[in-house]
Amino acid sequence: MATSPTDTPLAPLALRGLGASVPDGRERRVLLDDVDLDVAAGEVVVITGPSGSGKSTLLALAGLLRAPATGDVVVSGTSTAGLRPRRRTDLRRTNIGIVYQSANLLAPLTAREQLELAGHIRRRPRREVRAHADALLDELGLGDRADQLPAQLSGGERQRVGIARALMGSPTVLLADEPTASLDPELAAEVARILATEAHRHGAATVIVTHDDAPLRHADRHLHLSAGALVEVGTVAS
Amino acid sequence: MFLAWRDLRRTWRRFLLVGAVVALVAVLSTVLAGLADGLVRDGTSGVRALPYTNLAMEPGAAAVFSRSTVTADDADAFAAIPGVEASPVGVSFVNAASLDGGASLDLALFGVPAGSFLADRRDAQDALAGPPGLVLSSEFLDKGVRLGDRYRLGGSDVELPVVGFTIAGSYGHVPIAFTSLATWQSINYGTDARGRASAIALKVPSGTDHDAVDSAAAATGTEVISKSRSYDGSPGFTAETATMTLIRGFLLVISALIVGAFFTVLAVQRTRQTGLLKAMGASDAYVLRDGIGQMAVVVLASTLVGTAVGVAMVAALARTSAPVDLSPRSIATSAALLVVTGLIGSLVAFRRVTSVEPAVALGVEG
Numbered sequence: 001m002a003t004s005p006t007d008t009p010l011a012p013l014a015l016r017g018l019g020a021s022v023p024d025g026r027e028r029r030v031l032l033d034d035v036d037l038d039v040a041a042g043e044v045v046v047i048t049g050p051s052g053s054g055k056s057t058l059l060a061l062a063g064l065l066r067a068p069a070t071g072d073v074v075v076s077g078t079s080t081a082g083l084r085p086r087r088r089t090d091l092r093r094t095n096i097g098i099v100y101q102s103a104n105l106l107a108p109l110t111a112r113e114q115l116e117l118a119g120h121i122r123r124r125p126r127r128e129v130r131a132h133a134d135a136l137l138d139e140l141g142l143g144d145r146a147d148q149l150p151a152q153l154s155g156g157e158r159q160r161v162g163i164a165r166a167l168m169g170s171p172t173v174l175l176a177d178e179p180t181a182s183l184d185p186e187l188a189a190e191v192a193r194i195l196a197t198e199a200h201r202h203g204a205a206t207v208i209v210t211h212d213d214a215p216l217r218h219a220d221r222h223l224h225l226s227a228g229a230l231v232e233v234g235t236v237a238s
Numbered sequence: 239m240f241l242a243w244r245d246l247r248r249t250w251r252r253f254l255l256v257g258a259v260v261a262l263v264a265v266l267s268t269v270l271a272g273l274a275d276g277l278v279r280d281g282t283s284g285v286r287a288l289p290y291t292n293l294a295m296e297p298g299a300a301a302v303f304s305r306s307t308v309t310a311d312d313a314d315a316f317a318a319i320p321g322v323e324a325s326p327v328g329v330s331f332v333n334a335a336s337l338d339g340g341a342s343l344d345l346a347l348f349g350v351p352a353g354s355f356l357a358d359r360r361d362a363q364d365a366l367a368g369p370p371g372l373v374l375s376s377e378f379l380d381k382g383v384r385l386g387d388r389y390r391l392g393g394s395d396v397e398l399p400v401v402g403f404t405i406a407g408s409y410g411h412v413p414i415a416f417t418s419l420a421t422w423q424s425i426n427y428g429t430d431a432r433g434r435a436s437a438i439a440l441k442v443p444s445g446t447d448h449d450a451v452d453s454a455a456a457a458t459g460t461e462v463i464s465k466s467r468s469y470d471g472s473p474g475f476t477a478e479t480a481t482m483t484l485i486r487g488f489l490l491v492i493s494a495l496i497v498g499a500f501f502t503v504l505a506v507q508r509t510r511q512t513g514l515l516k517a518m519g520a521s522d523a524y525v526l527r528d529g530i531g532q533m534a535v536v537v538l539a540s541t542l543v544g545t546a547v548g549v550a551m552v553a554a555l556a557r558t559s560a561p562v563d564l565s566p567r568s569i570a571t572s573a574a575l576l577v578v579t580g581l582i583g584s585l586v587a588f589r590r591v592t593s594v595e596p597a598v599a600l601g602v603e604g
Contacts, residue, residue: 056600065517065597086521092596093519104514104599108245120240121520149248169519177600 011038012076012095012172012205013062019070020057031057033228034071039205041172044196046216047209048233049225055209056177058225062207063175064092076172093122097166097204099176099195103158105150111137111161112146118168129168136164140194156187163195167202174204180214188214241515242532256500257540263493264544264576265551267486268564271572272552274482276562281472283407284346284414285465288356290439292451293468294324294460301463301471303329303436310351310419310433312458319450321443325354326435328422331412334372334389337397340382343389345374346409349422355441362404362416370421371401375413379403394425410473411561490575494583501533505587512591513598522592529591530584537580545573 020032031054039045049055060066062073064080067088072081075095080088105114112133119129137146140160150158159179166174179195180188192208196218199206208215209225216222222233246253279286294316299306308326316324328349335342350356352367365373374383378400387400398417406414423431438460442451455462470476505512508529515525549569555562 060597060600063517063600065600066595089516089519089521089596092517096519098517098599100514100599101601104510106241106511106514108248109241113240113244117240118518121515121518121524 010077011074012041013037013039013207014074015058015062015071016074017071018058018061018068018073020054020061020068022057030228032061032068035228035230037207037223037230039173039207041205042200042203043220044199044206044208044215044218045221045223046219047207047223047225047230048211048216049209051211053225054228055211055225059098059175059177059207059209062173063096063098064088093169095169095171096173096175097169097171099159099162099166099174099179101178102182103150103162105158105161105165107150110147110149111142111153111157111164114150114161114165115168118165122169132168133164136167137161140164140198155183156191159183159187159191160194163191163198167198167204170202171204174199174202174206176206176208176210176215178210178212179208180210180212185214188212189217192218239528239531242528242535246532246535253536256497257536257543259496260493260537260540260576260580261544261547263489263496264541264573265548267489267572267576268545268548268569269551269555269562270482270486270489271568272548272555272562272564273560274479274486275564275568276556276560277411277478277482278469278475279563280408280411280561281475281478282409282469284348284409285407285468285472287405287407288439289358289441290325290356291442291465292440292462293465294438294440294455294458294462295436297459297461299461299471301468303471304331306436307434308436308438308458308460310435312460313438315454315458316438316440316451319446319454321446322451323355323441325351325356325439326419327354327356327437327439328419328426328434329409329436330422330426331410332425333392334398334415335392337388337390340387343374343378343383343415344412345372345415346412347391347422347425348409348414348416349419349425349435350416351419354419354439356439357416359404361402365402366416366418368401370396370418371399373402373404373406373416374400375406375408375415376403377413391425394428396421396425410475486572486575490579493576494579496583497533497537497580498583498586501529501584501587502590505529505590509594510598512594513596516594516596517599525594526588526591529587530581533584534577534581537577537584541573541576541580544576545569 015035015037018032018035021028021030047055061068072079075091115133115136116129137143142160145157176195180191183191192214223230224233296306310326313324313326316322330347332345332347333342334345352363357363357366385400388397390397408414427434451462512525552562552564
């Protein structure tokens with residue numbers, strides 16, 4: 001089953017006939033069955049589904065972290081089917097930003113350095129990276145927390161740093177894996193709002209997988225993943 | 239090494255254990271290098287100081303003086319080659335019993351003709367040309383031996399006075415004493431020496447026609463060996479150097495294994511971090527550079543500290559009677575080998591780092 005693509009002529013992210021399964025005893029359990037999805041620039045798509053339904057697997061495939069068993073992931077017009085791992089890494093570096101559950105920050109780096117690392121990996125000039133990192137931290141209200149280590153930040157602050165880090169590469173595709181799962185409802189709502197705002201502001205095609213309600217309030221589209229298929233639940237308007 | 243430097247700076251305690259082990263290996267390696275150098279010096283310093291470039295010995299003697307007998311006249315065949323100097327030399331280990339009630343001395347006795355290039359100092363030539371006597375290594379001065387003291391050489395009835403002291407060094411860990419070749423022959427062969435000596439010492443300048451040297455060797459029935467090969471004949475030299483090399487080799491292997499094990503554990507602990515870096519677009523080369531670079535810093539810093547401590551210990555030991563010596567070259571070689579083997583050890587985690595899938599950053603396996 002497939003969801004209808006948007007009417008955008010060249011979506012930054014397009015999933016075509018994606019298939020994935022995992023071992024389940026002697027059988028294989030299907031996680032994704034011929035899944036199609038197009039996400040337009042600046043669009044926020046929220047995917048919900050029960051635990052183990054394959055949401056994270058879908059995100060891993062969309063983020064080029066894994067190669068799909070079947071189907072294709074098209075990023076900014078580039079088909080990745082049969083692409084060598086090195087080229088997939090290049091595409092990931094230049095086009096994709098990922099926000100993780102619990103932020104997934106690196107313990108020895110300050111908030112600013114988390115962002116600078118992303119610039120360092122992209123081999124951007126140090127001065128430019130620093131200015132960009134400071135601008136993003138200011139944008140997310142973390143200007144005065146730039147020199148703090150993750151252990152010195154609150155859960156909400158850590159997640160905001162994670163969002164800023166994902167935006168450091170000016171990605172065309174922004175993916176978020178349960179970004180509000182480890183936060184209390186108030187912080188979850190705040191982080192979801194920031195994530196959607198930044199996605200719109202930076203024009204990134206955004207996919208958020210969650211089983212939390214907070215991101216739904218900011219979704220342009222809401223899809224539900226079940227039995228290997230994506231089903232459109234509704235839009236913000238509906 | 240963006241992440242590696244900051245990790246080292248902020249979580250340096252994590253590296254203390256492996257750093258301490260590498261530093262201790264460096265200490266031990268440096269001290270052993272000092273001991274190896276010291277034993278080599280103690281075993282061969284006397285022959286190293288002699289100004290010869292080659293020795294002509296009896297074939298099959300394997301550089302051992304006691305296995306070689308030549309005749310002093312053989313030197314003439316080599317001396318006939320333009321530019322080559324040749325001198326017979328007799329070498330044997332003797333015990334000198336004091337006739338004045340003092341302690342007996344163990345000596346590596348070198349018999350050298352008075353006009354030999356081996357005795358290049360005027361006072362040495364005079365001592366060898368005068369009445370028969372012993373020129374002893376100056377360390378005997380510290381043991382109370384004085385000019386004029388008389389000794390009977392073991393295995394013979396020859397009695398000799400001490401006629402001088404020199405910085406002679408030692409051979410086979412025994413202090414060297416010089417006497418004239420004629421005296422040496424009478425000690426070893428009595429009145430039936432027939433011109434015998436242990437070897438012909440040669441001074442062959444660079445650019446000499448080596449065919450001529452080979453021809454002279456063939457004519458005299460001798461075998462010409464290099465000066466460095468002549469050290470092999472020093473009693474215990476080969477066994478000592480082989481033992482030291484073996485111990486140091488084991489130390490290097492142990493160090494490499496420790497670094498490898500540590501880095502492997504670190505790589506396992508950092509699986510998610512590695513996945514995250516790859517998910518951010520870092521290449522395998524980037525991640526490896528960061529990890530191996532970090533180990534290189536740890537190994538280098540630990541080696542420097544350990545080597546410094548080792549050098550200080552060798553310097554302290556040098557003030558005792560321990561046979562230690564340390565050249566800058568030995569220090570550098572010892573430290574460089576430790577760093578290189580440490581880095582080789584860190585490469586065992588190479589596969590573990592490169593095999594991490596970026597999907598682990600999301601907690602998705604396979």
